[in-house]
Amino acid sequence: MxxxxxxxxxxxxxxxxxxxxxxxxxxxxxxxxxxxxxxxxxxxxxxxxxxxxxxxxxxxxKPAAPTSYSQGSLPKEQATSVSNYDILRRLNRLEKEVFGKQIAEKGL
Structure with missing residues (x-):
C-alpha cells in the first residue's frame, strides 16, 4: 500500500x-x-x-450464541441457518394448530 x-x-x-x-x-x-x-x-x-x-x-x-429450539422444531444441524422460508413454514403450522378448527368450520 x-x-x-x-x-x-x-x-x-x-x-x-x-x-x-x-x-x-x-x-x-x-x-x-x-x-x-x-x-x-x-x-x-x-x-x-x-x-x-x-x-x-x-x-x-466471536462464535454465535447457540439458539435453543423447543421440541418439534428444526433439527440441530439446521438450527444455525434458519431462513425466512423455514420461519414462514413453522408459522403456517402454528396457525393451523391454533386456528385449524375455526378454518375447518368456516370451510376456508
Missing part, C-alpha cells in the same frame, strides 16, 4: 518561491486550503473505516 507523503500540516506550511511572473499567491493559498480540508476529510474517513473494519473482524471472530 502506498504511504501518505504529506500531512495536512505539511500542505499548510508549504511556501512556494516567488518569481516575477509567478502564480497569484492568494489563489494558490485558497486552493491549498481546499486541499487541506479534503485531506483531513479523507484522513477522518480512512480512520472511521479502519475502526469499522476492526469492529466487523472482531464480531465475525
Amino acid at each position: 502506498a504511504s501518505i507523503k504529506y500531512s495536512s500540516k505539511d500542505i499548510f506550511d508549504k511556501d512556494f518561491k516567488t518569481t516575477v511572473r509567478g502564480y497569484n499567491k492568494e489563489e494558490v493559498d485558497e486552493f491549498l486550503d481546499d486541499i487541506i480540508k479534503d485531506y483531513e476529510t479523507y484522513a477522518a474517513l480512512v480512520k472511521e473505516l479502519q475502526q469499522e473494519n476492526q469492529r466487523l473482524k472482531n464480531s465475525a471472530a
